[in-house]
Amino acid sequence: MDLKRRLSLLRTQSGHADGAPHASSPPQASFKARIEQLTRPESTRTGRAACDRDLELAQRLNGRLLAAGLIEVDAVFPLAHAHGHRPLARILDAPLGTLAAGGPFDPEGLLLVDTETTGLAGGTGTLPFLLGLGRIERQELRVRQLFLTRFGGEGALLTRALEWFQAARTLVSFNGKCFDLPLLATRYQLHRMRPPFQPLGHLDLLHPTRRLFSKAWPDCRLRTAEERFLGFTRTDDLPGHLVPVAWSAFLRTGVPQSIPAVLEHNRWDIVSLAALAAELAHLYGGATHPDADLVAVARQKIASGRLREAEEHLDAQGGRLTTQAWEVLANEYRRQGEHVQAMAIWERLAAHGSNAAMEHLAKYHEHVRKDYARALDYTRALIEQAPGEARHCRRQARLIAKGRRAGLPPK
């Protein structure tokens, strides 16, 4: 028995649901693949013919065959171009530095990155066969796509990409921290090249998107953000899960049927990254959106120590219900010894009837300012609100005593 038959037999006997293909019983799943295998044009096998095929494809994609197995496609979008509701030019004045620490970020130093891969599994066996990059050059968004027509072009792809990576200062991606960039780093390693990302900052837009919209949206995929936030709807888009299928079919058959759609899919991803970065930054900088949870933004700013920014942000929300966020902010100010800022916030909150704020004020006036009279005022107001609260009563008694010792007239 030959190896193939032995294997098939053993696999079936050992409980593999999908017995592998063998002559006597071809399973349904791979039948199509097998037909394609049989009918695959001989041209894909020989170097010369493959080169012709690639040239033809490059032409069809409006790109050029850069090296054996690598097609480069450049596209340009003027910044006046409206992607959804707004023009891309909004990125020029977007406060990108509000999105993450490490800013400010100069729009011209950004590098938008998105890959299309043979799968989502990760590890050394997953290949990014299309690398989409984008950057702002003067008044344009320039998109560069590096597409592999076979495995052999990868070295050229990685080398070619270096130029843009080295010129960039900050990467912009959607879930790139966990997926695209580790994958690219792996590919550089496999080709014994040093990954060029070390010195670069990274704005992963997935995180701010989640922070703002996870409460309002069913999911936080890029597609959802485009539709609900940017106002951009794709037509005839190739669904993401078909992308790996499209490439492997192309590889097996040599017929680039869905390849233009794959490139378009990736190109829109890049353009959306630019638009999304801009719009998110505007939200972080104080703009509003009905779905956006802006308090979460303030909290994040407080957590990362950017209190002034958080305050400006909360100010910009006007009459929205942000009491809790203000309290968090005031506490943070107090912790850092910035009493004036903290007081200002507490006084505003106390005016709106916040007991917690009044208690803070009472403590502040008692212990920091030693202004027992003001402290007593706040404490009495508190007792009115919550009669019988033991600690307020204790404070009242203590303040009266302290006041007496300080020679204040009893009230």
Added chain:
Amino acid sequence: MAHATPRAFADESARGPDDADAFDKGQDVGRLIERIRSKYAQRITGELVIPPRPGQFARFPAGLDPRLDHALRARGIHQLYSHQRQAWDAIMDGQSVVIVTPTASGKTLCYNLPVLHQALTTQAKALYLFPTKALAQDQVAEILELNQAGSLGVRAYTFDGDTPGDARKAVRTHGDIVVTNPDMLHQGILPHHTKWAQFFENLKYVVIDEMHTYRGVFGSHMANVLRRLNRICRFYGSAPVFVFSSATIANPGELAHALLGDAVTPILESGAPQGKKHLLLWNPPVINADLGIRASSRSQVTRLARFALKSGLKTIVFANSRLMVEVLTKYMKDVFDHDPRRPARVSAYRGGYLPTERRTTEKSLREGRIDCVIATSALELGVDIGSLDVCLLNGYPGTIAGTWQRLGRAGRRHRAALGVLVASSDPLDQFIVRNPSFFLGASPEHARISPDQLLILMDHVRCAAFELPFQDGERFGGEPLGDMLGYLEEEGVVHHEGAHWHWMADSYPANTVSLRSIAEGNFVVIDTTDGKKEVIAEVDYSSAAMTIYEGAIYMVQAQPWQVERLDWEGRKAFVTRTQADYYTDAIDYTKLKILDEFEHSGEPTTSCARGEVHLVRRIAGYKKIRYYTHENVGYGQISLPDQEMHTSAVWWRVMPAALDSAFANRWSALDGFLGAAYAMHSVACLLSMSERHDIGRAVGDSQAGWFATVAPDGRGSPASSTGVALDELMQRDQFSATLFLYDNYPGGVGLSDQLYELRDEIVEQAHVLVSRCECREGCPACIGPILAGEQQRGFSPKAAALKVLSLLRPPHDA
């Protein structure tokens, strides 16, 4: 105790004689032995005294890093044992080695020393592989202590499923010694090797401890994981030295060679001193001679433990299940810890306890504050617990290597010690205690692997293709790689381009390959008691049909569950908790057809052969067997699809004439074959270090014309597969009964080679097992359960089995 040594390191290493009280303790153990010997002479079936042995020492090697020298001296180590020095010399010479020395002989220093030295002097990295997570953690603790003693600054980390995500990067980039397990290497490290680039570039040592656990299926997978590891190392330009260490087995060099696929230098002579050891084999008394039922091993163990504690001896008790640990602990605590105001003298130790709890017990043991610990195999290896005087084994641990490892926990250094192996009623246990020479002689256990088993190999070709593209002309294992890759290309998972085979599927193959089984179609066992939905176990595809049919009693940690529903397609079994006092045993009809005979030996009347067989197994029903008495208390039907399998087997055949002259009728001959098969199956497992389900047995004729099984009435009965009336079949001229032992994995994992080599010993030892059994007509400990009324029918299944075994015996022994 005169010395409560802080850790294994100091304890296991060369020191001057330091046990001032060794003599006294020796007396105590001696007195205890005298006492039980005079009282229970009949229960002691074998006795062995291992004389004390002085240590063989060697100097520290010249050129040892001074910091390491200092650290060792700070830990009280001023010289090495001879085997530690021997290991150093070989390893520093660039040889891969396998170290086989007894428990507590300072094995870990054999590899820690060169590894630490090279980490200090050349920034070399090392990878340690332990079969379990717990062992890995102990190992790191030990290195860290030496590290601290000498302020060495060597960074040792564990890397396993419990390592938090943010710590992983630090381990990868800063770890000098990374301690992990084979599963993690297979699923977590190799498929992400680029993240470990720095580590692999500087990888100089791979340490594989507990090598004897890598046998059978697990070992065959392990050999392939090592093939992948070496392939990745070549990519990063490194060629590490491998250091294996193992408990005593018959073929350590051969196993290491098979695992590595390269030459390995064996180091077999221990230089560690050893106190006098006294070993007793103990068989509980028979309480029902008709059915061959004995008193429980548990009752015997508690009795012995009580004696030991009352004589002031520190005692460790090993049990084979967690439940048994708890039961024994309760019995012992009832006696010794009934006063809650006093500190506990008895403690349990098993997997499932929190690490802190276990550390506390270990510490109390080392400091001598606990007098008795009851443990599972979790305490068998590595973990330091100080010196103990008595070791009691409740039941045979399954392998002789494992038995010695457990016995090694008592009597470290110069102290005299007693070990007692108390047999249960299991056939293996009974065989061991009735054949002291077998156990007490040299280790007969051969650990075998079959790295080129086609399914296992294929799984790892897949994983390796994912890790790095294969190149034309590359080799991986013993089968033609090009054919295998061609097969994968047809499946659409790899793509051949230029001279390379690239992975192109959207999958992560390592996740679907379990190192502990062959098939990927594992079943999960789901507990649905009280509306729960909790996975409590996984069952291999190959053993599912025999263990989780509807109605089966399925045991998890000795707790019974009943299978309510089996979803064969969905690979799920739904179970509920039960209180059943019986267990279930599937009745399978196995039909074997010999496809090819590879080798053959024998006389005209009887012969033995090995070859490829085709097997069809139908599981028709099951028996309910009551605990302890082993009576059949009922039957159930099973309807499952037939299972087919190609595998390899060894078979014994008796020619019709010889059979007819030995037996009055063919029915009793058949009974004899079934009984003989039962006994040979037990012995074969023992000799080949296999689990019972690794090997199958069947009786039939060689052409699958008929095959026999134990019928519900307890008698052997042939079932015709060709439609020939049974009576007619039994009347035929050609009644050529054949007894098969087959490798119970699709394609085989190399067990049949081993069984064929052991063919004469299997028959011989099976004969010993049955003939020495004290039952009258047969019992579960020799030829399998029989019916109580058997002798009234004037027939002895035991005599029939012995007759068959005599026929099968090679002539020179007959």
